[in-house]
Amino acid sequence: MPRGWPGDASGAEFPAPPFLSLPREDCRAAPLLPPRLSRGSPHPTGQALGTRGTRRDRGRGAARCRWGRPADTSPAPALQVMLLGDSGVGKTCFLLQFRDGAFLSGTFIATVGIDFRNKVVAVDGVKVKLQIWDTAGQERFRSVTHAYYRDAQALLLLYDITSKMSFDNIRAWLTEIHEYAQKDVVIMLLGNKADVSSERAVRTEDGASLAREYGVPFMETSAKTGMNVELAFLAIAK
Numbered sequence: 001m002p003r004g005w006p007g008d009a010s011g012a013e014f015p016a017p018p019f020l021s022l023p024r025e026d027c028r029a030a031p032l033l034p035p036r037l038s039r040g041s042p043h044p045t046g047q048a049l050g051t052r053g054t055r056r057d058r059g060r061g062a063a064r065c066r067w068g069r070p071a072d073t074s075p076a077p078a079l080q081v082m083l084l085g086d087s088g089v090g091k092t093c094f095l096l097q098f099r100d101g102a103f104l105s106g107t108f109i110a111t112v113g114i115d116f117r118n119k120v121v122a123v124d125g126v127k128v129k130l131q132i133w134d135t136a137g138q139e140r141f142r143s144v145t146h147a148y149y150r151d152a153q154a155l156l157l158l159y160d161i162t163s164k165m166s167f168d169n170i171r172a173w174l175t176e177i178h179e180y181a182q183k184d185v186v187i188m189l190l191g192n193k194a195d196v197s198s199e200r201a202v203r204t205e206d207g208a209s210l211a212r213e214y215g216v217p218f219m220e221t222s223a224k225t226g227m228n229v230e231l232a233f234l235a236i237a238k
């Protein structure tokens with residue numbers, strides 16, 4: 001049990017994230033691959049780096065799923081954001097709704113490894129480039145995503161309001177974040193699929209209460225209708 005987390009008897013408090021003081025770095029200076037992974041070397045899953053395709057070919061010219069980091073040629077300061085949460089909570093749809101304003105319904109195909117998209121937003125008149133990493137929620141890709149945690153400056157942690165299990169797993173996700181991410185990483189908890197109120201399995205107040213317990217901001221969202229999607233990204237970019 002990490003110190004300061006709920007259940008920890010040491011009495012230390014889990015620090016609330018420094019919401020308004022995000023470190024910004026020009027990601028052109030960042031290494032293309034995490035130190036533990038190098039292009040051409042075998043991946044933990046047995047896959048060579050940079051060779052894997054994404055689960056979806058959306059045909060927008062964006063980069064596909066890759067194990068390495070994207071090259072960045074934009075002069076805007078970059079903020080690296082990771083989407084985390086169980087498989088099927090809607091991370092990919094959330095990202096695509098934000099970037100393209102579209103919702104992809106239909107057959108669910110799980111993300112393989114990590115995918116990324118960029119979007120430039122204006123925050124108080126300043127352009128900020130969000131480099132958003134969409135991670136695979138499936139357990140078998142966990143070792144892949146761990147390698148990326150430390151470079152993330154902000155994390156959007158999603159559960160599905162129609163899935164009690166995805167909500168119950170949030171504690172495990174937060175423990176993992178505490179273990180692998182930077183200490184000052186900004187975290188926001190999101191209850192996604194708020195449009196499906198007839199199948200709701202997690203009350204809004206339970207989401208808010210869990211977020212309070214961990215000292216992180218919270219909101220419910222819908223990748224389908226777009227509710228609070230942009231707001232969530234803008235809040236972490238501030």
Ligand SMILES: Nc1nc2c(ncn2[C@@H]2O[C@H](COP(=O)(O)OP(=O)(O)OP(=O)(O)O)[C@@H](O)[C@H]2O)c(=O)[nH]1
Pocket residue numbers: 085086087088089090091092093094104105106107108109110111112135136137138192193194195196221222223224225
């Ligand atoms: N009604 C509704 N359905 C959603 C919403 N977001 C995602 N879905 C559906 O939920 C399913 C899973 O969505 P994904 O975005 O692929 O889930 P994911 O979290 O990326 O899953 P992994 O890639 O396995 O980690 C898809 O069938 C989506 O159409 C939402 O806000 N509302």
